[in-house]
Amino acid sequence: MKDKVCVIGSGNWGSAVGKIIGENVLKYPGLFEPKVNQWVFEEDYHGQKLTEVINREHENPKYLPNIKFPSNLWAVSSLAEASQDASVLVFVLPHQFVRGVCEEMRGKIAPNARAISLIKGLEIKPDKVTLFSEEIARQLGIQVAALSGANIADEVAQQRFCETTIGSQNKEDGELFHKLFDTDYFKVNVIRDHVGVELCGALKNVVAVGAGISDGLGYGSNTKAAIIRLGLMEMRKFGQTFFGTVEDTTFFESCGVADLITTCSGGRNRKVAEAFAITKKPIDVLEKELLNGQKLQGTLTAQEVYHFLSSRQMANDFPLFTTVYRIIYENAPLESI
Amino acid sequence: MKDKVCVIGSGNWGSAVGKIIGENVLKYPGLFEPKVNQWVFEEDYHGQKLTEVINREHENPKYLPNIKFPSNLWAVSSLAEASQDASVLVFVLPHQFVRGVCEEMRGKIAPNARAISLIKGLEIKPDKVTLFSEEIARQLGIQVAALSGANIADEVAQQRFCETTIGSQNKEDGELFHKLFDTDYFKVNVIRDHVGVELCGALKNVVAVGAGISDGLGYGSNTKAAIIRLGLMEMRKFGQTFFGTVEDTTFFESCGVADLITTCSGGRNRKVAEAFAITKKPIDVLEKELLNGQKLQGTLTAQEVYHFLSSRQMANDFPLFTTVYRIIYENAPLESI
Numbered sequence: 001m002k003d004k005v006c007v008i009g010s011g012n013w014g015s016a017v018g019k020i021i022g023e024n025v026l027k028y029p030g031l032f033e034p035k036v037n038q039w040v041f042e043e044d045y046h047g048q049k050l051t052e053v054i055n056r057e058h059e060n061p062k063y064l065p066n067i068k069f070p071s072n073l074w075a076v077s078s079l080a081e082a083s084q085d086a087s088v089l090v091f092v093l094p095h096q097f098v099r100g101v102c103e104e105m106r107g108k109i110a111p112n113a114r115a116i117s118l119i120k121g122l123e124i125k126p127d128k129v130t131l132f133s134e135e136i137a138r139q140l141g142i143q144v145a146a147l148s149g150a151n152i153a154d155e156v157a158q159q160r161f162c163e164t165t166i167g168s169q170n171k172e173d174g175e176l177f178h179k180l181f182d183t184d185y186f187k188v189n190v191i192r193d194h195v196g197v198e199l200c201g202a203l204k205n206v207v208a209v210g211a212g213i214s215d216g217l218g219y220g221s222n223t224k225a226a227i228i229r230l231g232l233m234e235m236r237k238f239g240q241t242f243f244g245t246v247e248d249t250t251f252f253e254s255c256g257v258a259d260l261i262t263t264c265s266g267g268r269n270r271k272v273a274e275a276f277a278i279t280k281k282p283i284d285v286l287e288k289e290l291l292n293g294q295k296l297q298g299t300l301t302a303q304e305v306y307h308f309l310s311s312r313q314m315a316n317d318f319p320l321f322t323t324v325y326r327i328i329y330e331n332a333p334l335e336s337i
Numbered sequence: 338m339k340d341k342v343c344v345i346g347s348g349n350w351g352s353a354v355g356k357i358i359g360e361n362v363l364k365y366p367g368l369f370e371p372k373v374n375q376w377v378f379e380e381d382y383h384g385q386k387l388t389e390v391i392n393r394e395h396e397n398p399k400y401l402p403n404i405k406f407p408s409n410l411w412a413v414s415s416l417a418e419a420s421q422d423a424s425v426l427v428f429v430l431p432h433q434f435v436r437g438v439c440e441e442m443r444g445k446i447a448p449n450a451r452a453i454s455l456i457k458g459l460e461i462k463p464d465k466v467t468l469f470s471e472e473i474a475r476q477l478g479i480q481v482a483a484l485s486g487a488n489i490a491d492e493v494a495q496q497r498f499c500e501t502t503i504g505s506q507n508k509e510d511g512e513l514f515h516k517l518f519d520t521d522y523f524k525v526n527v528i529r530d531h532v533g534v535e536l537c538g539a540l541k542n543v544v545a546v547g548a549g550i551s552d553g554l555g556y557g558s559n560t561k562a563a564i565i566r567l568g569l570m571e572m573r574k575f576g577q578t579f580f581g582t583v584e585d586t587t588f589f590e591s592c593g594v595a596d597l598i599t600t601c602s603g604g605r606n607r608k609v610a611e612a613f614a615i616t617k618k619p620i621d622v623l624e625k626e627l628l629n630g631q632k633l634q635g636t637l638t639a640q641e642v643y644h645f646l647s648s649r650q651m652a653n654d655f656p657l658f659t660t661v662y663r664i665i666y667e668n669a670p671l672e673s674i
Contacts, residue, residue: 150558150559150562150563150566151559152557152558152559155557155559155560156559160556160557160559160560161556161559161560161563162557162559162560162562162563163563163566163567187563219497219498220489220492220497220499221487221489221598221599221602221603222487222488222489222492222493222497222498222499222595222599223492223497223498223499224598224599225487225499225591225595225596225598225599225602226487226498226499226500226524226591226595228594228595228598229487229500229589229590229591229594229595229598230500232589232594233589236589248585248586248589249585251589252566252569252570252573252585252588253566254562254563254566257565257566257569257594258559258562258563258565258566259562261558261561261562261565261566261598262558262559262561262562265558265562265602266558
């Protein structure tokens with residue numbers, strides 16, 4: 001039985017990895033069905049259905065313009081149809097849709113199905129941190145790996161060299177996902193620590209807010225390097241304190257140090273925090289001005305992490321995370337960074 | 338017996354740490370003699386002796402202008418006089434002077450003397466890598482620690498926050514050096530792995546050349562983050578292959594990841610390599626144009642590392658180091674980075 005792959009999601013990142021997956025399945029005709037379904041949330045695109053445009057033009061002009069897909073990547077607007085009998089599920093969609101999507105898929109996927117989550121973020125409540133890979137595993141009763149790294153969708157789509165990290169508890173699944181994602185320009189390293197991989201992807205944004213404040217204050221590159229380093233150490237401490245399985249070496253991977261460097265160099269979290277330090281305008285005003293009203297991830301995560309930590313009397317054990325929170329939400333002086 | 342501290346060297350970095358050491362010995366009057374001698378290579382400064390200017394103005398206008406020293410830091414032009422009976426030696430001078438200086442000091446320092454090396458670089462010959470801390474230890478028969486980190490002298494002198502790492506095999510010496518260097522704005526972390534600390538300070542420059550080539554080619558931030566990460570991993574592999582005592586965690590310290598980030602963001606190695614990729618001019622021409630003829634450290638180190646590795650048939654085990662060498666010295670295509 002060959003594996004049937006379904007990509008769930010078709011935004012900027014979903015389109016970039018859909019292209020890679022479509023190309024890679026053809027390299028292993030003994031392992032994978034050639035056709036890859038991609039679930040696309042149906043939208044109108046200049047009077048046409050987006051799925052029809054994608055399947056005719058082999059391109060997603062809305063979310064990844066000017067990049068051609070292989071013709072075996074097939075856009076499907078019905079989730080039930082797209083995931084029917086799929087044995088490999090690639091989740092790459094905004095986290096707020098995860099639960100609804102899983103509910104709709106239950107009972108339709110192949111009995112031996114396994115999944116990988118490229119979903120960004122975590123659900124942090126005062127009493128509990130939920131990884132989306134674990135939420136999918138619980139909802140569908142399957143094994144779920146995670147992928148995260150220093151990967152900007154457009155650069156990946158343009159075949160600029162970068163690396164990424166897959167965390168897979170199951171070794172065979174790890175090898176399968178390596179085949180599905182690895183290319184000359186998108187180098188995959190597979191490790192076991194899927195929890196660490198996912199934590200890095202969310203917590204890095206808090207560190208980037210700290211780095212942006214440092215930039216806004218005009219501090220030098222050594223101060224910023226210290227903030228990045230201390231941030232990496234708090235990410236590690238958070239993982240190892242609340243998830244026993246998180247390993248030191250994960251933070252040397254692309255999902256760790258490399259993604260953190262990129263996020264603290266460019267990236268919206270750094271940029272909005274820099275503007276916050278310079279202009280002193282509230283974050284919600286800056287979100288309107290700089291992000292068309294979209295919510296900034298790093299400040300939200302800082303707030304959630306703070307409430308999680310303070311409900312355990314542990315806020316002082318994570319001074320960088322806590323200082324970022326206090327500067328943004330409690331008017332602590334910028335210089336306290 | 339109180340410890341008598343001598344700072345050997347008075348350039349930009351020597352002046353910045355001389356200021357800290359002068360201030361810190363006064364915080365521990367029970368441990369240290371208040372007067373700190375600083376050996377200054379005598380030069381003419383606008384018709385006056387540099388040592389006289391320093392001792393009158395409490396400032397080194399040639400190497401660290403506009404920064405005031407504490408008055409207990411005393412410039413001495415005679416090395417024998419400066420180091421007489423010193424029990425704590427701080428080496429902070431260009432590496433080519435190390436052997437001569439040690440010869441002159443032999444027999445004059447206190448019997449219980451110990452030292453710390455802030456010397457940048459390594460001596461890499463095809464048959465052997467020599468750490469300057471070990472060279473000093475051999476020459477003087479004393480224990481030698483090492484200090485390295487993401488520290489730009491001017492930023493440290495201006496009391497901008499940064500971190501640094503001290504590697505000290507001997508725990509008591511480590512505590513002593515912590516007292517001598519640590520301040521609110523210059524945070525010292527002491528570890529045991531002095532070899533790793535010193536290796537990082539030299540090998541980072543090779544990685545920075547790679548990062549500069551990537552910048553010169555117009556590659557994105559993810560590619561650069563991948564180069565930085567792969568470089569960190571090759572630094573670790575080099576240390577662990579050729580020095581058994583090098584530890585994983587050293588690379589999470591300021592001397593490791595933080596210094597590497599700074600060096601690959603700003604810094605002359607990155608800058609000249611970027612110019613090399615853009616202009617295709619030979620490195621020695623760029624050294625004349627951009628560095629007033631000073632030699633670039635990273636390219637030299639890349640060459641030395643390459644000869645060291647290839648004499649062991651191990652060049653291919655360090656693909657980033659080797660590719661940097663081949664691009665600079667063997668006309669390999671820039672894109673091979």
